[in-house]
Amino acid sequence: MSFKTIIEPFRIHSVAPIRMTTPEQRAGFIADAGYNVFSLRSDDVLIDLLTDSGTGAMSRNQWAAIQHGDESYAGSPSWEIFRDAVQNLFPFKHVIPTHQGRAAEKILFTALGGKGKFIPNNTHFDTTRANVEYSGAEAVDFVIAEGKDAANLHPFKGNMDVQALEDFIQKVGVANIPVVMMTITNNSGGGQPVSLANLHAVSDLCKKYGLPLFLDACRFAENAWFIREREAGQGDRDVIDIVREIASLADGMTMSAKKDPLGNIGGWLALNDDELAGVCRNLLILTEGFPTYGGLAGRDLEALAVGLTEIVSHDYLKYRIQSTAYLGNALLAGGIPVVQPIGGHAVYIDAKALLPHIPALQYPGQALAVELYKVGGIRGCEIGTVMFGKKPDGTEVPATMELVRLAIPRRTYTQSHIDYVIEVCLAVKANSEKLTGYRITKEPPALRHFTAIFEPIT
Numbered sequence: 067m068s069f070k071t072i073i074e075p076f077r078i079h080s081v082a083p084i085r086m087t088t089p090e091q092r093a094g095f096i097a098d099a100g101y102n103v104f105s106l107r108s109d110d111v112l113i114d115l116l117t118d119s120g121t122g123a124m125s126r127n128q129w130a131a132i133q134h135g136d137e138s139y140a141g142s143p144s145w146e147i148f149r150d151a152v153q154n155l156f157p158f159k160h161v162i163p164t165h166q167g168r169a170a171e172k173i174l175f176t177a178l179g180g181k182g183k184f185i186p187n188n189t190h191f192d193t194t195r196a197n198v199e200y201s202g203a204e205a206v207d208f209v210i211a212e213g214k215d216a217a218n219l220h221p222f223k224g225n226m227d228v229q230a231l232e233d234f235i236q237k238v239g240v241a242n243i244p245v246v247m248m249t250i251t252n253n254s255g256g257g258q259p260v261s262l263a264n265l266h267a268v269s270d271l272c273k274k275y276g277l278p279l280f281l282d283a284c285r286f287a288e289n290a291w292f293i294r295e296r297e298a299g300q301g302d303r304d305v306i307d308i309v310r311e312i313a314s315l316a317d318g319m320t321m322s323a324k325k326d327p328l329g330n331i332g333g334w335l336a337l338n339d340d341e342l343a344g345v346c347r348n349l350l351i352l353t354e355g356f357p358t359y360g361g362l363a364g365r366d367l368e369a370l371a372v373g374l375t376e377i378v379s380h381d382y383l384k385y386r387i388q389s390t391a392y393l394g395n396a397l398l399a400g401g402i403p404v405v406q407p408i409g410g411h412a413v414y415i416d417a418k419a420l421l422p423h424i425p426a427l428q429y430p431g432q433a434l435a436v437e438l439y440k441v442g443g444i445r446g447c448e449i450g451t452v453m454f455g456k457k458p459d460g461t462e463v464p465a466t467m468e469l470v471r472l473a474i475p476r477r478t479y480t481q482s483h484i485d486y487v488i489e490v491c492l493a494v495k496a497n498s499e500k501l502t503g504y505r506i507t508k509e510p511p512a513l514r515h516f517t518a519i520f521e522p523i524t
C-alpha cells in the first residue's frame with residue numbers, strides 16, 4: 067500500500083521556540099526595518115523563508131561530528147575528513163575550503179576575472195554576479211528562453227542555451243572568456259534544474275573551444291534528484307552516481323556548504339588545474355585562512371563531511387522535493403501564480419502576475435514580501451527589480467521577472483507550518499488589489515536589496 071502523505075523522514079530532536087506576534091506588532095517592526103525584510107530581527111518572524119542558506123537543522127550525527135572537530139591550525143584530521151567527503155562526490159584534484167560560497171567566488175574571479183573578460187553562466191546568482199563585476203569582468207546569462215517564462219512547464223528550465231553560448235564565444239573570442247559557469251540548480255531562475263544532457267552539451271562545447279567549465283553546485287543533490295525523476299534513462303540510478311557524472315563534466319566548482327551540504331556555514335572551491343589552484347590558495351591565505359581550514363573551524367569541516375553523506379539519501383531528497391512541491395501546488399490550486407514546475411528549494415510567487423497594478427519600478431515583489439510579513443509573520447525575499455534592477459552604470463531597468471521567493475530551510479519546518487504559510491498567502495491574495503508599491507529612499511552602490519530603505523507609495 068502506498069499513502070499520499072509524505073512524512074518528514076526525521077523526528078524532532080531539539081527545538082527552537084517561535085515567538086508569537088500580532089499583525090499590529092508586525093506593522094511596527096517592518097516600518098522600523100525600513101520596509102526591508104532583511105532588516106527585521108528574526109525573533110520577530112514566525113516562519114522564516116528568507117533563505118535556505120545555512121538555516122537548516124543539523125542531524126544528531128552532525129552534532130556528534132562537531133565534538134570530533136580538531137582545531138589544529140595546520141594539517142587537522144578534520145580537514146582530511148572534509149576533503150575526502152568532498153572528493154567522494156566531486157573528485158577534483160584540489161579542494162580549497164572557504165567560509166562560504168561567495169568567498170570561493172571572490173577568490174576564483176580575483177584569479178580569473180578583470181576588465182575586458184566575460185563570464186557566461188546559465189544565470190548568475192546575485193553574489194556571483196557581484197563578484198564577477200567587482201573584478202571588472204562582465205557577467206552574462208544564457209539560460210534557455212523557457213527559463214524566463216514563469217508558467218512554462220519545461221522540465222529543465224535551468225538549461226543553458228548552448229547555441230547562444232557558442233555564438234557568444236565566437237563573438238567575444240576564447241581569449242576573453244576565462245571560465246564558463248553552470249549553476250545547479252538555477253537559484254535566481256526559480257530553483258530550476260539543469261539536465262544531464264545539457265551539462266554534457268555545455269561540457270562538449272567548452273572542450274571544443276578549450277574553455278574550463280566550473281559548476282556553481284550549491285544544490286547539486288536536488289539537481290541530481292530532478293535528473294533522476296525527469297530525465298529519460300536516469301530513473302534507476304543512485305544520486306551519488308549522477309553527481310559524480312556531473313562532476314566528471316567540469317574542471318572545477320564553487321560551493322556554498324550552507325545549501326545542500328546541510329551546514330550552517332561553509333563553502334569550498336575545487337578544481338583540477340595545479341597552477342590556478344596555487345594562485346587561489348595564495349589568495350585564500352590572504353583573506354580566509356590556511357588551506358587546511360579556509361575560513362572554517364575544524365568542527366564545521368566535520369559537520370559538513372557528515373552532511374555530504376546525508377544529502378544524497380533518496381528518502382531525504384524525495385521528501386525535500388515533494389514537500390516543496392506541496393507548498394507550490396497548494397498556492398497554484400488557490401489561484402496564486404508561481405513559477406512552474408516547482409523548484410527544489412523554494413517556491414517563487416510571480417508578483418508581476420499577482421499584483422499587475424503595481425509597476426515594476428514600484429517593486430511589486432517588495433510589496434508582496436512586506437504584506438506576507440505583516441499579515442502572517444512570514445519572511446520571504448524579493449527576487450526582481452530590487453535585486454537586479456540597478457545596473458553598474460547607475461540606471462534602473464525592470465528585471466525579467468518579479469518574484470517573491472519562499473525558500474524552505476532544510477529539515478526545519480513541518481507540514482503544519484507550511485499549511486499555515488498557504489493560508490496566509492491565500493489571505494494576502496484575497497486583498498491583493500489594495501496593495502501599493504514602494505520607493506527606495508536610500509541604497510548602497512551594490513547588492514542593494516540587503517540594506518536599501520523603502521517607503522510605501524500612498
Ligand SMILES: *Cc1c(COP(=O)(O)O)cnc(C)c1O
Pocket residue numbers: 119166167168169191193194249253282284321322323324325332333
Ligand atoms: C548561496 C549561493 C551562492 C553564495 O553562497 P554564500 O554561501 O551565500 O556566500 C552562490 N551561488 C548560488 C547559486 C547560491 O545559491
